Amino acid sequence: MPKLVDHKKRKIKIAEATWKVIVNEGLEEASVRKIAKVANISVGSLRHYFSTQSELFVFSMQLVSDRVENRAKNKSYEGTPLEAMQDFLSEFLPIDMDRRIEMEVWLVFSTKTLVDPALKELSQVVYDDMHQACSMVVERLTDLGLSSPNLDKNMEIERLYALIDGMALHGILHPDRFSAEKMQATLKYHLESLCEGV
Incomplete structure (x- = not known):
């Protein structure tokens, strides 16, 4: 049986990863790739939820x-x-x-x-x-x-x-x-x- 994903929780997790990158490294370092890494998801998964930065x-x-x-x-x-x-x-x-x-x-x-x-x-x-x-x-x-x-x-x-x-x-x-x-x-x-x- 496929694992069910709570999409709202996933979006919040990505947003919190964005916060973390911004607080630790600044907005200029908040790339999609870096945020995806901090959120522990692939860039493709991140783009599934947010098509643009x-x-x-x-x-x-x-x-x-x-x-x-x-x-x-x-x-x-x-x-x-x-x-x-x-x-x-x-x-x-x-x-x-x-x-x-x-x-x-x-x-x-x-x-x-x-x-x-x-x-x-x-x-x-x-x-x-x-x-x-x-x-x-x-x-x-x-x-x-x-x-x-x-x-x-x-x-x-x-x-x-x-x-x-x-x-x-x-x-x-x-x-x-x-x-x-x-x-x-x-x-x-x-x-x-x-x-x-x-």
């Missing part, structure tokens, strides 16, 4: 987004509303090894969006999703009556997004100077600054 990169980038989104949605949040919001936003920061790998891969792919229309389209979708997450946090602070009365919600949504994005970048590029603890402390300080009497 761009198609592989889009799937790999989407997998990063899906994992972050699933973790954020399925997590159990505890503590005060501010603590829960900090915990939620921390899912988008490289504060542990899994999140660091995801963010590093995402940032590498982001440079490729300048020349790859398919990656650019996906990047725009994720940008909108992240913007929505920041909007949800600011709106929640307002709904709970925690935010300062003169808060400019639209401006604060943009500022929160820029803060998260910037901290993620610095956390990847300068982990020795911008640690997970510093990211968490900065995020906590910022959220408290949006609130009245906290």
Whole structure:
């Protein structure tokens, strides 16, 4: 009887091999041949799942987004509303090894969006999703009556997004100077600054 192959798992395995090559050797070394070797499959098998390198990169980038989104949605949040919001936003920061790998891969792919229309389209979708997450946090602070009365919600949504994005970048590029603890402390300080009497 022929062995049944779980095609979704195989595609994820290939995407994870792509991540590994990118993190260890850089995007310029992420050839189909090298990725196939790391995934322990033939080049022909890889091309069966992804006919082009761009198609592989889009799937790999989407997998990063899906994992972050699933973790954020399925997590159990505890503590005060501010603590829960900090915990939620921390899912988008490289504060542990899994999140660091995801963010590093995402940032590498982001440079490729300048020349790859398919990656650019996906990047725009994720940008909108992240913007929505920041909007949800600011709106929640307002709904709970925690935010300062003169808060400019639209401006604060943009500022929160820029803060998260910037901290993620610095956390990847300068982990020795911008640690997970510093990211968490900065995020906590910022959220408290949006609130009245906290």
